[in-house]
């Protein structure tokens with residue numbers, strides 16, 4: 073029993089990361105109408121800038137700042153591609169474009185970072201925060217979950233109390249009507265891409281030491297993140313947050329049960345399937361009424 | 362002091378010409394009415410003017426500055442406002458939030474409420490829940506808060522009760538009297554002609570009549586002929 077709890081808690085850091093990446097995905101979808109498959113890859117690019125600087129002997133915190141700046145820039149670059157050339161495209165076309173971009177970024181990233189070559193990723197926040205039922209809860213896990221909650225609260229506040237947030241909501245509602253009123257649509261969209269890029273990068277820096285820090289594995293964290301976003305039906309920030317955490321916990325528990333641990337990575341897929349079936353059922357029910 | 366001057370304008374849709382070598386102008390303080398049957402190209406014309414769709418040729422000038430290549434946001438900042446067909450309120454935002462979105466450069470919400478006092482008590486209601494007439498008032502008021510020189514309005518009377526339409530028409534007349542140049546696209550000719558100054562009739566993307574609103578209003582036979590293309 074205690075072993076199960078220990079491994080569940082070990083899944084918390086991953087859960088917090090899925091939650092944060094998921095919340096960023098919902099933010100992007102709600103404001104610029106893109107299901108973004110490059111979310112984690114953007115953060116991965118920033119994380120590898122940190123790794124490169126660190127390995128080259130630069131001090132850690134300035135490297136972190138440089139990495140976050142790089143992640144923000146990659147986010148803005150992807151956003152520029154999406155708003156300039158695919159602004160009017162359908163939701164499915166835009167999603168497909170981000171998949172293509174993901175493949176491209178991974179290819180370039182693997183090339184630049186030497187493929188499977190092991191890297192020395194510093195732990196930014198080593199140690200445990202507190203003990204719960206005799207199990208160590210790491211600072212990293214508290215931090216990722218806290219960051220996800222913070223992003224959720226800030227996003228809410230930002231959208232509902234500021235003029236820029238109001239403009240963003242208008243833009244999400246009717247992009248053309250917003251543009252006709254002189255709202256700087258492209259600039260606002262890039263702001264969304266930049267903000268999510270920065271937060272994603274920081275989240276990935278925290279989780280990277282626990283995964284094999286390889287460009288592809290980190291970039292593919294977008295899969296559980298989108299699964300979490302789906303739990304929130306790409307609308308609710310809080311349900312996405314909860315979805316991400318639960319996903320991490322379940323994954324952690326599964327890793328301690330030998331017979332199923334090798335299927336662990338299929339868990340996001342099962343969650344996606346369950347949510348889709350469940351939401352379909354609800355839609356059918358609505359129809360039948 | 363001509364405000365909006367459109368000359369030799371052509372616009373294509375799906376590669377086919379929908380507006381061809383069209384000349385139209387609106388002065389400050391006046392309403393130019395654009396009439397025409399379904400599919401004549403009225404909406405296409407307005408969308409080309411505001412930059413929603415690209416134009417194939419010709420020029421669009423506000424106070425002598427050509428804007429036909431600019432993005433919609435730039436045209437807005439140059440003084441053009443477009444009230445689109447179909448009452449494009451921001452559905453998820455309240456009435457007041459809708460107005461605040463277009464509030465820049467020293468305009469005041471009070472101006473919007475002064476024009477349409479009906480909106481005051483609907484301030485905190487989500488725009489998707491407003492009546493059709495209220496939504497139409499909202500989009501007109503919202504456009505005004507950008508402080509335009511030229512206002513384009515597409516079929517504001519569609520689907521509304523006659524009393525509301527009369528109300529909207531007199532509000533638009535008032536705006537023109539205060540110095541705005543208005544280009545008013547309408548299907549329902551009589552009311553529009555009764556508040557307008559200059560009348561254009563479009564058929565298959567061309568202007569087939571350019572004259573005085575009162576004159577056209579007094580000769581319904583002529584108008585009928587223009588619509589049907591006799």
Ligand SMILES: Nc1ncnc2c1ncn2[C@@H]1O[C@H](COP(=O)(O)OP(=O)(O)OP(=O)(O)O)[C@@H](O)[C@H]1O
Nearest residue numbers: 374375379397398399400401402403404405406548
């Ligand atoms: N998105 C589009 N793609 C291709 N053709 C279009 C498109 N929209 C309109 N058209 C064509 O352009 C022509 C003019 O349409 P438009 O909507 O400008 O007419 P309208 O005068 O506004 O008509 P209505 O009075 O019905 O609003 C029509 O023949 C229409 O079929």
Ligand SMILES: [Mg+2]
Nearest residue numbers: 403404446516
């Ligand atoms: Mg039309």
